[in-house]
Amino acid sequence: MKQSIMFKNKPIVRSWASVAGKKESEGPLGAYFDVTTDDDMYSGKNWEQAESRMQTEAVKKAIAKCGISYNEIGGIVAGDLLGQLMATSFGISQMQFPFLGVYGACSTMGESMAVASMIVSAGFSDNVVAMTSSHFATAEKQFRFPLGYGNQRPLSATTTVTGSGAVIISSKEETETGIPIYIEGVTIGKIEDYGVKDANNMGAAMAPAAFSVIMANIRENEILASDYDCIITGDLGVVGGRILNDMLLHAGVDITDRYMDCGVEIYNLNSQDAHSGGSGCGCSAITLCGLILGRLKSGEWKKVLFVPTGALLSTVSLHEGNTIPAIAHAIILKGGE
């Protein structure tokens, strides 16, 4: 039961775009985003519509950046955190692309990229969009308390990122955009459930899933952790990141000198009141479509492992006393030689 697929025909990340909310724009990565806004309603009637609009904008921007026509897009693989992927259904319906809806909680960018890469590598399509989003207010309403309650959260809790990221995964580099970025392979995650029940400590729930998929990636492909310039988790935050590194050290794998978590990078944790860090599908998506792909393009990084992490919780399962299963998928991204 091998989890990893190393591509013979390596798809490329042809272009990408990110749309970020107010708090994210004010954070340390603010300068990396394509579109920033100080209106978390994004001129919409409600938060869900705002999230959908950010998705539309991210996809349109990514398509515009590589200069292909809508007709050249073979499909879109996308999802979000909301019940029944509501942000996505309305975010992409006008574009009329063949659509595969995916759900992996905050690991969704990893899942959508894995599926899109497989489709492109196999030659089923030349250009597939992978996209996801999250929104602080839609997520709080979905999973926790209405914002109006002013509910307090413990320091282990993370802050759902408002934003959307989209990449165009393609069979060939048509444009002159410098160093092509290849997707060398993917490692599909398994559900890990260590019994954590605290929805305000998703980092702890997700760390075992990140551990499991990173170990599978290294073991199955005979890669050393040191072959990666950086191993980047999605949204473990301060608490989950520490747990992941402890687990890896116990297994004899030290990534402490090349580890990054999008949730930790995206906010200034000292001044932005983000507690353990950022989370949500949008967290890893906009960090990818800003900082990470930017560094691969510039050559600052040659090869990274991008590991979006997801906590598979719902309010129903929590109310029924269940644990929080988690999953993570790993994408091997390679820049120039």
Add this chain to the structure above:
Amino acid sequence: MKQSIMFKNKPIVRSWASVAGKKESEGPLGAYFDVTTDDDMYSGKNWEQAESRMQTEAVKKAIAKCGISYNEIGGIVAGDLLGQLMATSFGISQMQFPFLGVYGACSTMGESMAVASMIVSAGFSDNVVAMTSSHFATAEKQFRFPLGYGNQRPLSATTTVTGSGAVIISSKEETETGIPIYIEGVTIGKIEDYGVKDANNMGAAMAPAAFSVIMANIRENEILASDYDCIITGDLGVVGGRILNDMLLHAGVDITDRYMDCGVEIYNLNSQDAHSGGSGCGCSAITLCGLILGRLKSGEWKKVLFVPTGALLSTVSLHEGNTIPAIAHAIILKGGE
């Protein structure tokens, strides 16, 4: 923007299994299901757990029927109707397969089979499970009213099927199970939204999506509707099925003599108080893993188009006054010569 993929390496449906609830077992298809139960709690603590347990049973049964080991399964593509795919997270976590969560509402069996077929056809894995489920009580709780309210439903409403269906999609026929059933190709659906807002008339919301994907399948692959022995929608019910056939007739395509809807077949509409018919991911899944694959295996049908249909609604989107976007995916299934 071609929606169809015709496979050069055609994957086979190596085995399949269905688990059906009480009402479904008492319906016209009762004899086709592998496992039937008169306990809609499936010995679980709550309905969600019952749905998860049906999933586990369906997958285990499908694996047992083709006699392969768990270790030979490369992954599972699965989902359900509940927010954050809750039935699936708990239904499959113990099996520790690489997991891709998908959501297409009641079209999920089509989506999971499409993704699994692409993975197998491309040679990324030799055996991938596609699975989905629904449960009347979890769906009513998720989308409508708690059952205890005894809420009445109009005649255009459908009845969510309790059950789970799983297929093993494989690269080769290893076992002597008679005529192999090939997946010749898939047509990935686009979101269609004709403005229907009535959650008690999902057939009307979904008919345009079925129309769109059937037309794309016929047009792109230069197939005649008459090349199929049967064109089978997932859960349009009586109302939606009529709309679909009207739309097709207007477009010059007559499938009335070879049309079937799983939602219409699964209950005795005169005596089982199911209103417009069955619905839910489980509706097309258990009809596939009972009647449809059985008829292909026996040679009664040579070639069919399986078109699960999904209404992408959520309570949040409905409360906000939104329409019900819909999607359908088409799978070309071919039995012996």
